[in-house]
Amino acid sequence: MSNDVLKKKAEDFFQTYETKFNEALNDTPDLEVIVRFYSEEFISVNPLVVKTGINNESLKDAMAEAYEYYRSIGTKHMECLDVSITVLDDKHFVAHTKWNSVYEKNGEEISIPFQSNYLLQENDTTFKIFGWITGDEQSLLKENGII
Template sequence: METSVRRLFERYERVFNAALQGKVDMDEVAALYASAFIAASPAGVMTGKNDEQLKQVMAQGYARYRAIGTREMRIRELRISPMDEHHCVAHVAWKATYLRKDQPDIAIDFEVHYLVQQLGAEPKVFGWVSGDEQALLQEHGII
């Protein structure tokens, strides 16, 4: 399972960076996720379905990232904690690089914990837990 989860996040990183370049395939984005998911952050807990609304929300999110100057998202480290033969938590340490007007680019490190399930050939993200993204972006003068 570890190898397939690592490949999932290599794809995740590649898709995210393509989206930052405006070259996003929303079907490829949706393929990363299970049919339903849960997300938790200091803003609360949300549930959703992998449907057209998810694609729309993700497209808006990528547009927002481009608008605030997000240039690149790179995985610094990926640690996998198995739960059973079909589930794990993927602890992903990201480095986000932002372009800023009249200032040097800035890189921000953060971590997201993804819930992953593998029932068939490919693992899927069915949830994630993240920190306060808005506060982090404000702290670094991005927004």
């Protein structure tokens, strides 16, 4: 697969991911659809912790809680601004994503840019996320007065 085709496929994947995330912020999340973005098992890494998980009912519960938390702190929407790809082998990639998150706090709109790296595995016609590496989200939210 050419790099241009791969990049387009990743951009489409994260556009759909963004859409489902924003739908979850504005309504009841469609967890059946959202969990399909993830592989059967995955790893989550930030500067404070490394966790592993299984794509089962506990993931759905955790995601429902996460969306509720985001709504409670005034998250209005997330926007994927850019995706670049590092090829690891013919089925595994790192998607380097740049995002903008928008919050409402005391009647003011606050935008916070951030980056995340997703570990992707190509399965049939789509990607599955088998891991992600993020910065310290809580510190970023505190620095910007969200929490």
